[in-house]
Amino acid sequence: MYHLEGVSQQELARRYDTVQSVISIIISKFAAENNKSALLMGKTATTRESEEIKALRREVMELKKQLYNEMMRADFYDTMIDVAEEMFNIEIRKKAVTGQSKGCTKEIQDIR
Secondary structure (H helix, E strand, C coil): CCCCCCCCHHHHHHHCCCCHHHHHHHHHHHHHHCHHHHHHHHHHHHHHHHHHHHHHHHHHHHHHHHHHHHHHHHHHHHHHHHHHHHHHCCCCCCCCCCCCCHHHHHHHHHHC
């Protein structure tokens, strides 16, 4: 459990209501008596961790690609609006200083 699940000696001591030094002694005795098994268990835990790290790195790269694509898309839309405003001489984006239209205010009052 210590190597396979990556549980700390401290956690094992809590689980089995003992002190960490006892857990450490047991692990040392087990390793001495079963050196091959202990090495195999250690390699299994290390292999599992490295596989998880590789999977997380792949996920991060995929998320970075998605973020880049979304940023490009947003930039494209901004450019498209800029071009349309210039070509057709109209304002598409609402200005931040403009107030709420009266029609919108009336609709909100009707909802209440």
